[in-house]
Amino acid sequence: MPPDLRRPLTALAIRNAVRAGRLTAARACRAALDAIEADEPRLHAYITVCADRAMEAARRLDADPARLARLPLAGVPVAIKDNLCTAGLPTTAGSRMLEAFAPPYDATAVRRLEEAGAIVVGKTNCDEFGMGASTEYSAFGPTRNPIDPSRTPGGSSGGSAATVASGAVPIALGSDTGGSVRQPAGFCGVMGLKPTYGRVSRYGLIAFASSLDQVGILSGTARDAALALQAIAGADAADATAARQPVPDYAAAVEGPATGVRVGVPRALIGEDVDDEVRVRFDEACDALRALGLEVREVSLPHARHAVPVYHLVASAEASANLARYDGVRYGLRAPHDGSITGMYAATRGAGFGREVKRRIMLGTYALSAGYYEAYYAKGQQVRALIRAGFEAAFREVDLVALPTAPTPAFRLGERLDDPVRMYLADLFTAGPSLAGLPAVSVPCGATGEGLPVGLQLVGRMFDEAGLLRVANAFEQDAAARNGVA
Amino acid sequence: MSQALPEREVERIARLARLAPTPVERRRLAEELGQILAFAAAVASVDTSGVEPGVDWLVQEPLERPDQPRPSLAADAALANAPEHADGLVLVPRVLPRD
Numbered sequence: 001m002p003p004d005l006r007r008p009l010t011a012l013a014i015r016n017a018v019r020a021g022r023l024t025a026a027r028a029c030r031a032a033l034d035a036i037e038a039d040e041p042r043l044h045a046y047i048t049v050c051a052d053r054a055m056e057a058a059r060r061l062d063a064d065p066a067r068l069a070r071l072p073l074a075g076v077p078v079a080i081k082d083n084l085c086t087a088g089l090p091t092t093a094g095s096r097m098l099e100a101f102a103p104p105y106d107a108t109a110v111r112r113l114e115e116a117g118a119i120v121v122g123k124t125n126c127d128e129f130g131m132g133a134s135t136e137y138s139a140f141g142p143t144r145n146p147i148d149p150s151r152t153p154g155g156s157s158g159g160s161a162a163t164v165a166s167g168a169v170p171i172a173l174g175s176d177t178g179g180s181v182r183q184p185a186g187f188c189g190v191m192g193l194k195p196t197y198g199r200v201s202r203y204g205l206i207a208f209a210s211s212l213d214q215v216g217i218l219s220g221t222a223r224d225a226a227l228a229l230q231a232i233a234g235a236d237a238a239d240a241t242a243a244r245q246p247v248p249d250y251a252a253a254v255e256g257p258a259t260g261v262r263v264g265v266p267r268a269l270i271g272e273d274v275d276d277e278v279r280v281r282f283d284e285a286c287d288a289l290r291a292l293g294l295e296v297r298e299v300s301l302p303h304a305r306h307a308v309p310v311y312h313l314v315a316s317a318e319a320s321a322n323l324a325r326y327d328g329v330r331y332g333l334r335a336p337h338d339g340s341i342t343g344m345y346a347a348t349r350g351a352g353f354g355r356e357v358k359r360r361i362m363l364g365t366y367a368l369s370a371g372y373y374e375a376y377y378a379k380g381q382q383v384r385a386l387i388r389a390g391f392e393a394a395f396r397e398v399d400l401v402a403l404p405t406a407p408t409p410a411f412r413l414g415e416r417l418d419d420p421v422r423m424y425l426a427d428l429f430t431a432g433p434s435l436a437g438l439p440a441v442s443v444p445c446g447a448t449g450e451g452l453p454v455g456l457q458l459v460g461r462m463f464d465e466a467g468l469l470r471v472a473n474a475f476e477q478d479a480a481a482r483n484g485v486a
Numbered sequence: 487m488s489q490a491l492p493e494r495e496v497e498r499i500a501r502l503a504r505l506a507p508t509p510v511e512r513r514r515l516a517e518e519l520g521q522i523l524a525f526a527a528a529v530a531s532v533d534t535s536g537v538e539p540g541v542d543w544l545v546q547e548p549l550e551r552p553d554q555p556r557p558s559l560a561a562d563a564a565l566a567n568a569p570e571h572a573d574g575l576v577l578v579p580r581v582l583p584r585d
Contacts, residue, residue: 104563197544211541240549309526320503327504330576334569341579346506358505362496362515363522365503375530381539383532388543420518421525437544462543 005031008167011076011224015117018068018075025058025068025075029119032077035168036122045143045153045162047082048090049122057119071117073231079163079172082123083130084110084215085204089120093206094128094138094156097332097352107204108239109173109215109232116231121169124159128354129323130177130208132156133426134416135184137356142413145188147453151410154184154426157218161188164218171228172218177208178311179406179430181216182442186405186455189444191472193217193225194430196463197437198243200229201236209318210241212311212434222473225441226250229465245463253466258292258474261467263458264299264398273428275408281454282404285445285475288482289402292474299394299401303386307432308424310387312360313367313380314435320364326352359420388436395461400471403429405442405455433459443472445479489520 003009003017005027017023033051040046054077061068061075068074080086083093085103092098106114114120127137135143135158145153146166153162157174161184164172174181176194185192193216200215207213215232219225230250236242265286270279286296328334328348337347353361367376394401407428416423433440438459445456456475460468496516500507507515561574570577 101567104559104566198546211544237549237551241544241546244546303532306529306532309529312522313526313529324504328569329578331567331569337579339579341581342504344579345504349503349505350507353505358507358511359515359518359522361503361505362499362519365499366495366519366523369499369502376526378539379529379532379534380526381541382534382537383529384541385537385539386532386534421521424522424525437541 008220009170010221011073011170011219011227014076014170015072015074021065023075025061025119026055028075029054029058029077029121032121032169035166036163039166039168042149043144043146043162043166044141045124045159045166046079046122047092047094047125047140047159050089050120053089054119054121057114061117068117073113073227074117076118076171077121077169078113078118079122079124079160079169080110080120081126081157081160081172081174083126083175083206084173085206086110086120086123089123091123091206092140093130094126094140095352095354095357096139097326099139099333101332103204105204108201108236110204112232113173113228118171118231124157124163124172126159127156128357129206129319130156130175130180131319131356131360133179133183133423134411135159136413136417137354139354144413145410147189147451148410151412151452152187154187154410156180157216158184160218161185161190161192164190164220170220170224174216174218175205176214176216176434177212178315178434179427181218182430182440182455182457183406183426185218185442187410187453189447189453191219191222191225191444192442193229193465194434194440195229195233195465196243196439198241199439199463199465200232201239201242203236203238207322209315210322211318212315222254222469222476223251226254226469243463248466250466250469254469254473256470258294258471260293260295261400261471262295262297262398263289263400263402264297264394265402266301266304267298269301269304269429270404273407273425274404277448278404278408278454281446282456285456286402288475288478292478294471296402297398299398301390301394301432303383303390304432306383307387307435308427310380310383311427311431311435312363312424313376314384316360316364317367317377318364320361320368323357323361356420384435387432391436391438391459399461399467401459403457403459405429405457409448409452409454429457438462439465439468441468441472443475489524490516491520491523492516
């Protein structure tokens with residue numbers, strides 16, 4: 001009997017039904033495209049929807065049932081953040097600079113998902129070049145939170161989080177540099193995984209900060225996150241920073257018991273900046289972990305309170321170098337100019353970049369400039385090493401660190417646009433694990449009285465995505481059982 | 487007391503970054519960068535004596551392959567997004583001054 005496509009299905013359910021012949025890839029794709037079309041006027045989660053390309057890919061899959069039956073993501077519709085290259089399909093990174101850019105190659109993560117049988121249905125909206133915490137810095141208009149459309153979905157992967165939260169697709173790729181997968185996941189009530197730095201190839205991910213960027217996964221469940229990670233993780237000849245560590249069986253690992261896992265909570269970090277209702281949901285989540293048989297104790301992360309300023313110094317410096325390539329020469333915008341080469345650079349970069357991107361380029365250039373490099377960038381990298389050491393010390397006593405994903409639930413559109421520092425504080429809990437290169441996942445842990453989702457963030461040791469997903473799955477199954485959801 | 491950066495500093499950085507802010511943008515950037523740098527100032531007081539700056543935990547052995555030619559990006563694909571090109575070359579305004 002075919003599955004009921006009026007209810008959102010997990011990736012696992014779709015691929016099982018497609019492999020068993022109870023559902024065609026074309027039907028699954030059509031259902032996703034119809035849901036996107038119904039939601040888009042309200043949400044604006046997408047910059048490009050590629051209906052023809054998706055249906056054609058689905059038909060090709062359906063025409064080869066022997067191959068289809070073996071594919072791990074057979075027929076699963078997926079959305080891709082618009083800073084990941086998709087060959088021949090517009091890839092804008094949310095910027096006017098790349099508004100008309102169609103890459104000549106696929107990002108490795110995208111290619112691997114498609115080789116696993118997934119169908120790309122569209123490119124999702126994001127803060128320009130990944131710089132933002134609300135998707136309001138997209139050059140193409142903001143995305144709205146499906147739970148409350150007067151609020152942001154978070155950022156920078158707001159479009160990916162919103163489309164998964166709306167139920168249109170079960171999996172979306174995002175990118176996370178200082179929190180850009182985890183925070184929107186928390187704001188939209190879905191799961192958001194940032195793998196260990198290097199776990200997933202960055203080839204074809206439009207660069208923001210090269211020592212921090214990671215491709216991440218937005219999904220409705222831990223099992224779906226495991227499925228996606230299995231497809232995209234692993235070494236890549238095209239990315240020398242992609243880790244050569246073997247890829248474990250995440251799908252098997254996610255089912256394991258979570259009893260006996262030791263969780264550390266850095267209480268001192270959860271201070272007055274944190275919304276009261278977020279704090280209550282977080283405490284309840286810790287109680288739920290205890291009831292599941294995990295040990296929850298206090299740990300100290302003494303330098304983690306400097307994570308946000310350190311992150312902005314280091315990430316902006318790296319961004320100023322990475323965004324130097326946008327000069328109007330080889331691709332992207334070339335703005336009208338005075339006929340001189342330097343005039344072309346300035347006019348192009350002036351017209352192509354938005355305010356936040358220019359702010360960060362300026363900050364980064366300053367932090368790297370002669371006379372300031374030692375005080376800002378080098379100092380930031382030293383404090384970064386201390387933050388990393390703090391996590392390593394904690395992991396001698398515990399297996400995971402738990403924190404709220406964000407200090408507040410989703411804020412209203414327009415609320416923080418005139419206050420860049422306040423916007424940066426959305427990364428309060430996510431920036432530290434990014435600086436340390438550690439894997440981290442945001443798991444839904446209830447909502448505020450107004451129904452706004454709250455996220456629990458779990459941080460693991462390097463390359464322990466299996467441990468993270470196992471606990472995330474146990475927590476998710478337990479919460480579903482307690483809430484009476486199948 | 488204003489935290490704003492001196493506008494001459496903003497001009498210096500903008501030149502390095504190949505940006506040309508308008509006077510209004512320059513004033514706003516001076517204010518905003520000042521705020522952000524003030525926010526980042528707390529980092530200066532952290533004791534980092536003996537700490538190596540850097541991310542050695544992220545570094546792996548370099549990736550190598552045999553030095554054998556193999557197909558790469560075709561020229562027409564590489565030029566497909568070029569704003570102006572001719573004869574397989576990207577065209578830009580003159581870089582070197584005329585003699």
